[in-house]
Amino acid sequence: MRQQGRRRASLSASLKIGDHRGHCRTPEEEESYIPFAQDSLVRQWNSMQNVADGSQEKSQTPIQRNKYLLNINVGGKLFQIAYKVLAQYPITRLGKLALYTDPVKKLQLCDDYLVQKNEYFFDRDPSIFHYIFHFYRSGVLWVMDEMCPSNFVEEIEYWGIHLKYSQRCCRILFEEKQDELSEYLKIEKELEAELEPLESGTQFDGKFLGRFRKMVWNLIENPYSSVPAKIIAVMSSFFVLISIVGMTLSTVEEMKNKTGKMWMEQMEMICAIFFTSEYLMRLISSSSFKNFLRAAFNAIDLVAILPFYIQILFENLDDGDMQYHEELHKVENVSKLGKVLKLIKLMRIFRILKLARHSTGLRAFSFTMRQCYQQVCCLLLFIAMGVFTFSALIHSVEHDVPGTDFTSIPCAWWWAAVSLSTVGYGDTVPDTILGRMVAFVCISFGIILNGMPISILYNKFSDYYAKLKAHEMSQSLQLSRRIRLKERVLRKFSECWRADPRYYR
Numbered sequence: 001m002r003q004q005g006r007r008r009a010s011l012s013a014s015l016k017i018g019d020h021r022g023h024c025r026t027p028e029e030e031e032s033y034i035p036f037a038q039d040s041l042v043r044q045w046n047s048m049q050n051v052a053d054g055s056q057e058k059s060q061t062p063i064q065r066n067k068y069l070l071n072i073n074v075g076g077k078l079f080q081i082a083y084k085v086l087a088q089y090p091i092t093r094l095g096k097l098a099l100y101t102d103p104v105k106k107l108q109l110c111d112d113y114l115v116q117k118n119e120y121f122f123d124r125d126p127s128i129f130h131y132i133f134h135f136y137r138s139g140v141l142w143v144m145d146e147m148c149p150s151n152f153v154e155e156i157e158y159w160g161i162h163l164k165y166s167q168r169c170c171r172i173l174f175e176e177k178q179d180e181l182s183e184y185l186k187i188e189k190e191l192e193a194e195l196e197p198l199e200s201g202t203q204f205d206g207k208f209l210g211r212f213r214k215m216v217w218n219l220i221e222n223p224y225s226s227v228p229a230k231i232i233a234v235m236s237s238f239f240v241l242i243s244i245v246g247m248t249l250s251t252v253e254e255m256k257n258k259t260g261k262m263w264m265e266q267m268e269m270i271c272a273i274f275f276t277s278e279y280l281m282r283l284i285s286s287s288s289f290k291n292f293l294r295a296a297f298n299a300i301d302l303v304a305i306l307p308f309y310i311q312i313l314f315e316n317l318d319d320g321d322m323q324y325h326e327e328l329h330k331v332e333n334v335s336k337l338g339k340v341l342k343l344i345k346l347m348r349i350f351r352i353l354k355l356a357r358h359s360t361g362l363r364a365f366s367f368t369m370r371q372c373y374q375q376v377c378c379l380l381l382f383i384a385m386g387v388f389t390f391s392a393l394i395h396s397v398e399h400d401v402p403g404t405d406f407t408s409i410p411c412a413w414w415w416a417a418v419s420l421s422t423v424g425y426g427d428t429v430p431d432t433i434l435g436r437m438v439a440f441v442c443i444s445f446g447i448i449l450n451g452m453p454i455s456i457l458y459n460k461f462s463d464y465y466a467k468l469k470a471h472e473m474s475q476s477l478q479l480s481r482r483i484r485l486k487e488r489v490l491r492k493f494s495e496c497w498r499a500d501p502r503y504y505r
Contacts (some may be wrong), residue, residue, distance in 0.1 A: 070098055071119040075126035079133050092160035128155045141166040149178040217285035233358050240354045243271040247348050272308035297357050304351040307344045360472055364465035372457055379453050390442040391416040397434040420446035
């Protein structure tokens with residue numbers, strides 16, 4: 001490989017050829033030159049034009065012909081490779097270029113051809129081609145850690161070289177780095193989708209009541225679009241908390257009198273009306289009914305309002321039988337209908353999941369669980385294995401003890417689960433020395449098991465939470481800037497109005 005003569009920034013062949021006065025560039029000059037060709041700096045030119053212009057420079061530029069070496073210009077840097085070396089790899093781009101005899105096929109393999117110098121020009125990265133050049137000379141493809149995996153793979157695919165020609169150690173490290181980059185890009189893409197709303201405001205263009213539905217959509221789905229939208233988001237979280245507090249107080253003995261029940265029913269009715277209105281507004285502003293039903297948050301909203309209406313339906317099944325109605329209302333009837341109603345009332349606890357719509361922490365936790373589901377499933381598998389193993393061991397050493405609680409392996413499951421979680425209620429304890437040794441091993445295994453995924457989950461949760469919070473802060477800052485702008489405009493108008501002399505007349 002030899003350095004090409006002095007050239008300007010553009011790599012087009014219309015430049016003056018044969019100016020070798022500069023010889024090799026110094027390191028300072030090398031840094032000022034463009035490393036490889038760029039589309040914005042390469043002008044269109046005609047190869048035959050150089051033949052016509054070459055008559056004027058014939059005395060200055062000798063024609064370089066060598067039937068043994070192939071001249072390759074990659075991004076402004078000249079390389080020379082022997083034809084017989086390239087012929088050893090006939091499936092690569094340069095191998096085909098060396099073996100083809102048809103000039104048309106050769107021009108199809110390169111970006112351009114310089115007739116006077118017999119150079120094949122490739123508008124590619126010369127820094128990576130150094131490794132391609134080394135591969136043809138040594139037969140080994142070297143991979144450096146500082147290379148971008150995507151760029152390197154793109155370049156070697158262009159030159160027709162497979163990664164199998166690299167050393168096994170380099171190939172393994174490169175593939176691991178490539179997998180890490182692919183996983184990172186995948187997570188970033190999913191995180192961007194998590195940050196963006198499910199629908200875009202442009203989807204309402206040209207549809208029925210498009211402007212009105214877009215306005216409602218911004219009001220409900222985008223809390224940072226305006227001040228009223230932010231108020232509605234705060235009210236939604238407030239009513240969720242009020243509903244949960246009301247459901248909790250309804251189980252207190254002092255609140256089960258007639259006055260307390262009346263207040264709880266009124267509070268429940270107000271919350272249900274707000275949740276229903278919110279759900280209907282989301283349904284109206286949705287651009288696709290099918291996508292609306294598939295959304296997880298919309299399913300949570302539906303579950304939040306269904307118990308109220310199902311309860312009203314069950315309580316009014318038989319208006320004539322007042323005694324049965326009162327028993328059903330007090331949830332004292334042990335019939336199937338009363339049990340179903342009690343279960344439906346319990347479904348109101350799912351309203352707390354509505355907070356995830358406006359809570360950055362809950363969204364980050366949900367995203368972390370979705371991304372780390374393999375680690376979580378592996379942890380649950382280890383816990384199940386530990387429960388079965390230590391419950392069998394504790395039963396085998398404790399089942400002969402009189403009055404023992406470990407009468408069977410299923411009875412020891414609870415003790416094993418509590419010990420693995422390092423909670424230790426103390427309701428069931430071993431009595432023998434061997435049993436206590438098994439308990440010690442079980443607790444030690446639980447400590448190691450619980451400490452393994454904590455760092456992974458915490459690091460990923462912190463990363464996702466920081467990104468979600470940064471996006472939320474940027475949206476909030478944009479909204480606050482708009483608010484301050486309005487205040488400044490109003491203040492300016494008021495100052496101008498007061499400065500007007502007619503204001504005092």
